[in-house]
Amino acid sequence: xxxxxxxxIQIATGDPRPISRQIVDAVRMKIATAELAPGDQLxxxxxLAQQLTVNPNTVAKAYAELTAEGWLESRQGLGLYxxxxxxxxSDAERERRLDEAIGRFLNDVIALDYPPGEVQAxxxxxxxxxxxxxxx
Numbered sequence: 001x002x003x004x005x006x007x008x009i010q011i012a013t014g015d016p017r018p019i020s021r022q023i024v025d026a027v028r029m030k031i032a033t034a035e036l037a038p039g040d041q042l043x044x045x046x047x048l049a050q051q052l053t054v055n056p057n058t059v060a061k062a063y064a065e066l067t068a069e070g071w072l073e074s075r076q077g078l079g080l081y082x083x084x085x086x087x088x089x090s091d092a093e094r095e096r097r098l099d100e101a102i103g104r105f106l107n108d109v110i111a112l113d114y115p116p117g118e119v120q121a122x123x124x125x126x127x128x129x130x131x132x133x134x135x136x
Contacts, residue, residue: 007036007043011052019054023062031071031082033130042072042080 009026049056
């Protein structure tokens with residue numbers, strides 16, 4: 001039987017996002033960058049809650065959202081596993097969410113008064129930094 005994959009994530013107390021959102025975002029990033037592969041088992045709700053020192057209901061809420069979105073799959077009596085990749089959203093919904101995310105990003109960055117070229121260069125560098133993990 002496969003052992004649960006260690007889920008090395010951190011919760012930031014100063015982060016404005018709720019703890020469950022931080023967990024969801026961290027797991028999504030680990031799956032998107034291939035740090036978690038399809039079929040990897042995640043820690044139990046109780047195990048991750050103890051690791052992060054948070055309420056188990058918070059972890060359960062995050063896991064439920066990830067399962068509903070198709071990132072994770074529940075195997076009866078065995079636990080939660082990373083689901084096989086598939087397009088989780090319609091093209092229209094993906095486009096809507098991208099537009100929304102870009103709008104939020106621009107609203108946050110515009111006040112920093114960086115030239116657009118520098119912002120683009122920093123974004124490209126961040127995407128390049130993610131690429132090796134995804135292909136490894």
